[in-house]
Amino acid sequence: MGLFSDMEKLGLGHLNGAEVIEKNGTNGFGASSNVELAARQLERKEEDYIFDKKYTCPVCDLGFTSKCVKAGKIKLSGHDTDLRPVYDFMDPLKYDVVTCSYCGYSSLVRYYGRLSSRQIKELKIKIGNNFKGLADVDGAYSYDDALIRHKLAVLCSVVKGAKNGERAYTCLKTAWIIRGKRLALDEESAEYKALMNDEMDCIKNAYDGFVIAISNEPFPIAGMDENTLKYIMADLARRLKKYEDSARLLASVLTSKAANHRLKDAALDLKELIKRDIATDRS
Ligand SMILES: [Zn+2]
Numbered sequence: 001m002g003l004f005s006d007m008e009k010l011g012l013g014h015l016n017g018a019e020v021i022e023k024n025g026t027n028g029f030g031a032s033s034n035v036e037l038a039a040r041q042l043e044r045k046e047e048d049y050i051f052d053k054k055y056t057c058p059v060c061d062l063g064f065t066s067k068c069v070k071a072g073k074i075k076l077s078g079h080d081t082d083l084r085p086v087y088d089f090m091d092p093l094k095y096d097v098v099t100c101s102y103c104g105y106s107s108l109v110r111y112y113g114r115l116s117s118r119q120i121k122e123l124k125i126k127i128g129n130n131f132k133g134l135a136d137v138d139g140a141y142s143y144d145d146a147l148i149r150h151k152l153a154v155l156c157s158v159v160k161g162a163k164n165g166e167r168a169y170t171c172l173k174t175a176w177i178i179r180g181k182r183l184a185l186d187e188e189s190a191e192y193k194a195l196m197n198d199e200m201d202c203i204k205n206a207y208d209g210f211v212i213a214i215s216n217e218p219f220p221i222a223g224m225d226e227n228t229l230k231y232i233m234a235d236l237a238r239r240l241k242k243y244e245d246s247a248r249l250l251a252s253v254l255t256s257k258a259a260n261h262r263l264k265d266a267a268l269d270l271k272e273l274i275k276r277d278i279a280t281d282r283s
Contacts (some may be wrong), residue, residue, distance in 0.1 A: 094146035104131035143181035168209025175202035
């Protein structure tokens with residue numbers, strides 16, 4: 001079961017097994033009733049923080065709506081070590097992808113709509129012509145609603161031949177959606193373990209893509225300066241158990257005159273975490 005195996009029901013089975021990151025210049029192609037009640041109550045509340053935004057699709061020219069989070073309404077409570085932002089009460093990351101429900105064109109909001117005529121043609125041929133449509137969601141997105149849209153965004157980034165920085169960042173955001181879903185589950189469940197595998201697939205693609213991007217794309221990459229991206233890559237490398245790569249990236253951040261104290265402190269914390277991970281791996 002690959003990361004994209006569930007794309008078949010959308011008519012995109014031919015893209016199952018797509019290679020996400022472009023390598024060597026090729027354009028490559030995986031409860032209880034109380035809990036349910038609490039989840040429903042949470043969803044109802046989440047609806048108050050989102051709204052339907054109107055778009056005109058640059059690929060099929062049809063009008064559609066996509067859900068957005070109301071600005072300034074939710075509070076940041078912290079970050080994971082790879083800088084995944086965590087908010088009080090809801091996960092706004094679910095709404096970071098815009099999807100045309102008619103032709104399937106999807107992208108992170110940051111990259112939405114910036115398409116050449118060649119890219120529009122490719123998206124029509126490889127996604128739009130096969131896409132079976134996506135039903136509108138009433139109210140808040142579940143993690144599954146968000147995940148299908150993020151996976152579409154990854155596939156569209158491949159089909160349109162996006163730079164590796166965009167592909168990698170879209171994979172990273174997909175990993176964060178998978179993590180959000182995973183963290184609400186029992187660690188011993190089969191679903192948790194399957195999601196962990198999917199998350200690691202996305203993290204691997206994100207890391208590989210960023211490695212190529214920092215060697216041939218100008219900064220900012222995905223809105224990040226060099227030190228912020230290297231810090232994130234160091235944590236992705238740690239998660240992939242590429243400890244030497246992680247240490248090298250952290251050394252670059254720690255010796256950079258441009259890196260601020262907060263990032264350097266986070267890099268020192270990450271260095272300690274790597275030592276603990278290595279010790280755990282050996283035990
Ligand atoms: Zn469209």
